[in-house]
Amino acid sequence: MPTTEEDIAWFRSTFHPIPKPALPDDCIEYSLYIISPSLDPSHDSELRLRLREVQKYATDLHRHYLKDYIWQRQGFSLELNKEDGLSFLRGQTEYGDSVEDEWAIVWLLRELTNKFNDLWVKVTDSDGEFLLIEASGTLPSWLEPDVAENRVWIHDGQLKIIKPANASRSSKRTEEKLSLSQAREIIVNEPKRLMHSISMEEEAFFRLRNYPAQISENMHHALIAIPRKLAYLLHHKPAYIAPAVEAFYLRDPIALKPLQNKENKDKLVFAPEDFVTVSVKFPRVAYAQIKSQEFPAPAVFVDAMPSGTDPKAYVRAETGMKVTCGFEMLVSDPQHQDRPAVREMKMLLDDLDSGDEVLPSETEIATWDQREDDEKWLDIGFDDLENELGGRQGQTGGKGKKTGFGDKAAQENLQRIVKQFEEFLNDDKAGPDGAGLFDEDSDNDFDDDGLDEDDEDEDDEGEDKEASFGEDEFSKMMQEMMGMPPEVMKEIMTGKLGPGAQDPANRSALRPPEVRDLDTMDDDEEAEGDADMQTFMKQMEAELRGHGALDLGSSSSAGKQKAIKDYTPEAEKQNADEDEPYELSSDDDIDNEIDVNLARNLLESLKAQAGKAGPGGNLMGMMGLRMPKDELDEDDDDDQAGPSGMRGMTGGMSRIEELK
Structure with a gap:
């Protein structure tokens, strides 16, 4: 019975596709598509033939530029795949700690798009669209990470981004994700x-500025002393150094156990004997990992290490010892036995044991390359870093020697980071979400090549309309936050705070100078800001004392409470020249418990300060109250007493409870 549309609909509603697994850490994935209006995707044979041409040219590029390149973990590779009826090339490379491996692949992919004008490349890593991360300072506001999938492409050596359907400035954060088929349709038809x-392209491809010359600079050659058997392996295939260094760098006690017993010396694959000095090529990251490790010689190597009389010979022997230990752990630890490099090395070692191959002689080793590179790129001093951050790169030292921060590439990268950070700090339009505040958009929504021709009128920008409110809303909000009665809040908003407050001049004098003269303050007045603030604080203190708010320390607690309970509007009329009485509450009587709670909160605040400066101590000092003394005897344990008198706080709390 043939399959019906109902069967297909039921299948789609019942079975969901298996989600694509996330990329592992430190891994880059790249997909290459042939997209052209002249090529029908249904003609799979023609499409696959075109992809084979791309694959062949990628092999030629790799052989020409990356033949001697040592990858940290995995190399560049392309395999023919098919998804949703569409053939394409896909590759995945785990680059480990060597980020330069990732950018070498991006450079290779970019070169492929320069060769084939119908080739479109999509590249991501475990962080997502890492090209957009590099160009984060130049992105349009609508290009958020959650909508960037299938929008970022490399074509003709350029960075191409699929824009929203409405390319106006007002269209932001409203775009949905694009599927691969939708992206293909847009590339062909729109x-x-x-x-x-x-x-944006310059920022995204900034790390590629020195390629292909940068490829050779990612390697480092060093002379080290290693056993002859190990020298034979590295001469046969220098790339074995990468997994060996990683095994050393990620070692554990189980992997180190065979090296910690002198009795195991004869059982080692690479016994510490018959040393030769050879030049070994490292990836720069691997060499830095070897040099940075503090690794005392294990028991089997103690007798093989030279004396420190010749520093250069000792350094070569120490580096060789670390490399040899890494190889020993690599071939001996069971967790590495399934790695292709380990299987290859064991086959070569079996050939040596069987006599099919022989170890190199001294004469043969003398013909090998003895290259040794400068290690200045490892020298990163604090003073050099300070100079770079301060924009004083390349200054001359005290002895006429020009100083610098690492190599040239490191200096350029640091200068770029500092420049972008300074631009962000100096951006007056930057907000909590970065450049572009609320409804404000960046100019990057428009194409540098003029492709974006929409120039619609903009609404009012730069204003947070949801956060705007008038005087009534502000009064209501403050009343809710501070618990003020409506009558008191009205008097505060109308300026009737105390005696003389109706006078506009007096109200103006009570405002801080920074608020009063914000628009007209010049440099001289700014220099007097501190003095004006002290004057303002004194005026505020005098105003509070006029209402008795700061006179709590002049009498006993009972007297203070009585004074508050006896407070009436008629008494206020005798002390103020106002038309309306100043009311503390809408009620005629104030409960005594309010003051008790206030005192309890103040003492709790003082207790939390532990004798240090804080709001509770400042408030009580302004009210003329001293902090409670410590009731502990001098013979008590110091751990039970604090600088602020914790027992005094407890006693104060008990006395407050008695007032209730």
Whole structure:
């Protein structure tokens, strides 16, 4: 019975596709598609033939530029795949700690798009669209991480981004994700939606500025002393150094156990004997990992290490000892036995044991390359870093020697980071979400090549309309937050705070100078800001004392409470020249418990301060009250007493409870 549309609909509603697994850490994935209006995707044979040409040219590029390149974990590779009926090339490389491996792959992919004008490349890593991360300072506001999937492409050596359907400035954060089929349709049928920004592209591809010359600079050659058997392996295939260094760098006590017993010396694959000095090529990251490790010689190597009379010979022997230990752990530890490099090395070692191969002689080793690179790129001093951060790169030292921060690439990268950080700090329009505040958009929504021609009128920008409120809303909000009665809040908003407050001049004098003269303050007045603030504080203190708010320390607690209970509007009329009485509450009587709670809160605040400065101590000092004394005897344990008198706090709390 043939399958019906109902069967297909039921299948789709019942079975969901298996989600694509997330990329592992430190891994880059790249997909290459042939997209052209002249090529029918249904003609799979023609499409696969075109992809084979791309694959062959990628092999030629790799052989020409990356033949001697040592990858940290995995190398560049392309395999023919098919998904949703569409053939394409896909590769995945785990680059480990060597980020330069990732960028070498991006450079290779970019070169492929320069060769084939119908090739479109999509590249991501465990962080997502890492090209956009590099160009984060130049991105349009609508290009958020959750909508960037299938929008970022490399074509013709350029960075192309699929724009929203409405490319106006007002369309932001409303775009949905694009599927791969939708992206293909847009590339073929709507080329005007392809944005090419020069500034964005320069930032995204900044690390590729020195390629392909940078490829050779990612390697480091060093002379080290290692056993002859190990020298034979490394001469046969220098790339074995990468997994060996990683095994050393990620070692554990189980892997180190065979090296910690002198009796195991004869059982080692690479016994510490018959040393030769050879030049070994490292990835820079691997060499830095070897040099940075503090690793005392294990028991089997103690007798093989030279004396420190010749520093250069000792350094070569120490580095060789670390490399030899890494190889020993690599071939001996069971967790590495399934690695292709380990299987290859064991086959070569079996050939040596069987006599099919022989170890190199001294004469043969003398013909090998003896290259040794400068290690200045490892020298990163604090003073050099300070100079770079301060924009004083390349200054001359005290002895006429020009100083610098690492190599040239490191200096350029640091200068770029500092420059971008300074631009962000100096951006007056930057908000909590970065450049572009609320409804404000960046100019990067528009194409540098003129592809974005929409120039619609903008609404009022830069204003947070949801956070705007008038005087009534502010009064209501303050009343809710502070618990003030409506009558008191009204008097505060109308300026009737105390005697003389109706006078506009007096109200103006009570405002801080920074608020009063914000628009007209010049440099001289700013210099007097501190003095004006002291004057303002004194005026505020006098105003509070006029109402008796700061006179709590002049009488006993009972007297203070009585004074508050006896407070009436008629008494206020005798002390103020106002038309309306000043009311503390809408009620005629104030419960005594309010003051008790206030005192309890103040003492709790003082207790939390532990004798240090804080709001509770400042408030009580202004009211003329001293902090409670410590009731502990001098013979008591110091751990039970605090600088603020914790027992005094407890006693104060008990006395407050008695007032209730």
